[in-house]
Amino acid sequence: MLFRKSKKQASKKFKIIFIIVLGLCLIGINAWKFFWSTAIVELDGQPLHVLVAKNNYHLKKGLGGRETLGDYDGMVFLFPKELRQGIVMRNMHFPIDIIWIDVFGKVVDIAPSVQVEPNVEEEDLTVYYPRKEAKFILELAAGWAEEQDLKIGDKFTVIDE
Secondary structure, eight states: OHHHHHHHHHHHHHHHHHHHHHHHHHHHHHHHTTOOEEEEEEETTEEEEEEEEOSHHHHHHTTTTOSSOTTOSEEEEEEEEEEOOOBOOTTOOSOEEEEEEOTTSBEEEEEEEEOOOTTOOGGGSOOBOOSSOEEEEEEEETTHHHHTTOOTTOBEEEEEO
16 A cells, blocks of 8 residues: 555656656747847858848847847848748838848849838738849848948858858
């Protein structure tokens, strides 16, 4: 009888520990989406330190909610395949240049100095689409593309992740 009682208690303790560990794992996985990777990329010979958006949370949030780029030159979005991915200025507080890049690292389109759209409902935000499919989107401070004389066909390279 004593053995059965202790076996039941051990089983109950195991279940509790398992539930706690599972809960902590789920919290850790959920918290991981808030971690932003960084990379050094090069666009037309200019090195840039960028944030990397590669999960669904990052891809939707982008630079939204930030007051500035801070210590970074921009943000690069990585998509699983080439597509004509649209970009909106959701919750943006500063204008940006949007640059679409194909799987070969060539600039395929540029939307220069895209302005913020304060107090605009989600469904009414302007959607900016590239002319061609792109694997990457790079968002930089407004005016960068013009200052650097960036053109369609210029080269994009990831230097360090």
